[in-house]
Amino acid sequence: MLHHIPATDLLGFFAAHHEVGVAAFVHYDPEPGWLTNAGSWLFHRARMREAVSRHDGNLSMRRAHPADVLLAAVGQGAPGYVAHCRSGQSVLRVLRPVTGTRA
Numbered sequence: 001m002l003h004h005i006p007a008t009d010l011l012g013f014f015a016a017h018h019e020v021g022v023a024a025f026v027h028y029d030p031e032p033g034w035l036t037n038a039g040s041w042l043f044h045r046a047r048m049r050e051a052v053s054r055h056d057g058n059l060s061m062r063r064a065h066p067a068d069v070l071l072a073a074v075g076q077g078a079p080g081y082v083a084h085c086r087s088g089q090s091v092l093r094v095l096r097p098v099t100g101t102r103a
Contacts, residue, residue: 001027001028001029002027002029002064002065002070002098003029003030003060003061003063003064003065004060004063007065007069007073010065010069010070010073010077011073011076011077012077013073013077014073014074014076014077014078014081014100015077015078017077017078017081017100018077018078018079018080018081022102023101023102024099024100024101024102025081025099025100026097026098026099026100027097027098028095028096028097028098029064029065029070029095029096029098030061030064030094030095030096031064031067031086031087031088031089031093031094031095031096032061032062032064032065032066033089034089035089035090035094036061036064036089036094037058037061037062039094040057040058040060040061040062041058043057044057044058066087067085067086067087067096067098068087070083070085070098071083071085071098074098074100078100080102080103081100081101081102081103082100082101082102082103083098083099083100084097084098084099084100085097085098085099
């Protein structure tokens with residue numbers, strides 16, 4: 001879901017977690033890179049029936065944020081949380097979690 005939020009709005013998204021006082025959060029998002037792009041193109045080509053869905057689905061994956069961008073947004077927007085997010089693609093891990101727990 002995070003790839004649908006512009007980088008400029010991520011800080012506000014994570015700040016909302018801080019404001020309502022959630023104890024922890026986890027958001028899964030694609031790891032950006034060539035493997036995600038290729039897999040997304042193949043998946044959307046095989047599963048989507050309409051041309052706009054095939055096109056937009058693949059573009060959506062290309063908007064995925066790097067781990068350092070997500071971690072910076074958590075750090076600035078929700079400074080009371082300890083955040084984790086792995087970086088680096090593999091065939092077995094295209095989606096990766098961004099987690100935060102209250103310190």
